[in-house]
Amino acid sequence: MADSVIRLAWITLGAYAAVGVALLIPIHRIMMPIIDVTTVGASWGFRVAVSPGLIFMWPLVLRRWLQVRMSDSPSEERPQALSPRGIRTAHIWLTRAIAVAVPLVAAMAIASRPNHEPTPSPAFYAPTTLTGNATGEIFPGLPIAINIRSDSSPRKLHVDVHEDLNIPNLQLYWSNSEAQPMSIDRAERLDALWGPATLTYDLPTASTPNEWLVLYSAARQEVVSVARLATTEKE
């Protein structure tokens, strides 16, 4: 649901901006000299500087151009009304709101931040351990099968993803660090997992007693799952 709404919003925004881009040349060549005579003979630098605003504000430009054309009064200037009292009032209320809301939000967010002590759940580390030449789904609950060939040189790691993972920007890392809990700081990134696919990697070095595969969501900046590769235990 959220995906569809956000997708639709981006498409709408893209279409809106595309119209603005398409109108840029007519706006510069036809409309702006009518709206504001001082733009006649303006530098290219000026045209580049105002173009992002024109792409964003094109309906207002179009409306003003039509108003001027229909009013038969070329280059009529907009009345320069400024209501300093109204702006002062808005300014005061905005600063008051910021003065109250900012410390409140910051304090609440910091007070409720999660405990960063290492507390991996027992299920976090996969019970399944691949040994020697073996195949298995070693990440609990995830449709990822791992096949490892440790008798080839270099060793081959086959990753078979059966379905869409629905985990944003999932990265596969290999690590031989003994440090716990597992982090990707000392791990080597193998690849991103792009949904259903079969991928093959050369494992970086000779096998060690502590080899791990780590699934890491770059978007969430968190380790999703970790599995051990006990490839030294030949069967």
Place this chain on the structure above:
Amino acid sequence: MAGAYKAVGWNRQKRIYDAAIFVILLTIVAGYGITTFATHPGFTPETFIIRATALAALILLHIILCIGPLARLNPTFLPLLYNRRHLGVAMFVLALVHALFTVITFHALGPANPLLSIFTAYRMDYTSGRISDFPFEPFGFLALVIFFVMAATSHDFWLKFLGASFWKTLHLGVYLAYGAIIAHMALGIFQSETNPIYPLLLGIAFIILVSLHLMAGIKERRADASIAKAAADGFEATCPASELREGCGKTVNVAGERRALFLHKGRVYALSNVCRHQGGPISEGKILDGCITCPWHGWQYSPDAGVSPPPFHEVIETYPVRIEDGIVYVKPEALPLEQKSPGVALAQETA
């Protein structure tokens, strides 16, 4: 002032101003880089760029927000106001670089569409009761959109096209963006970065910012507290004529609005206090080359008719003025635009 448009109306002051911005930014980035790589040798270049640009943009944002109240409190800071828009555009560019590197690093390397991922990737558990479970990236996105709108409409063309009121209101969005940035940081980096130095520094910057706004607000309120008294003929008493200085302005209140009184060549003139450019306080300016000069960006007006010198054609309202018993009286209703006000002779009336 209005004339043939250029991308930037360069002059010596603007070049010095921009060079200073560049040096400040370079110092921030270099200082952060040296400190970070010395203490965390494993820092990746991507993370450095993301954090350095965020830090530089945050510092610029605080400077930008402090300049207004500082200039109200002490005219010494007025030169900082002169080219504040360049600071704003520089801040937007830094924020954009920060956003691009963040999206590429954290959202563009996987199967998800990065444009969707920035809104959906993080935990969005609104029912957990923990504010820290609220997603932080949409706040950064909101702030970036506001900074884009402000940067894209920063040219004088937009000021004229949109009208000063709408333009100023649009640019008040910087306060909303500031709130969004704080939420972005509190729900984002402060959740994983537990070093207390970061919230401490931000807290100090916030207190300075709020204090300056508070002090400037108190000063303005005191100035506005002198309520004018109406005379029988519609004129309102404003201030003793003895308070006026040749070539200088004075802010007075007439019918609840601020007006500018100027003493020029022995005659007193009353004008609108609002510059046509960005609403600068005319009364805080001086008379240079026979023209009232706005302290913010140097737009000029004649004291008698309120019109800009040729080839410019801006005009501000002028008001009937008289002096009685040493008190300056001003009529709330303006004269027709561009009509010359005779003013009133100070020496003759006070004699």
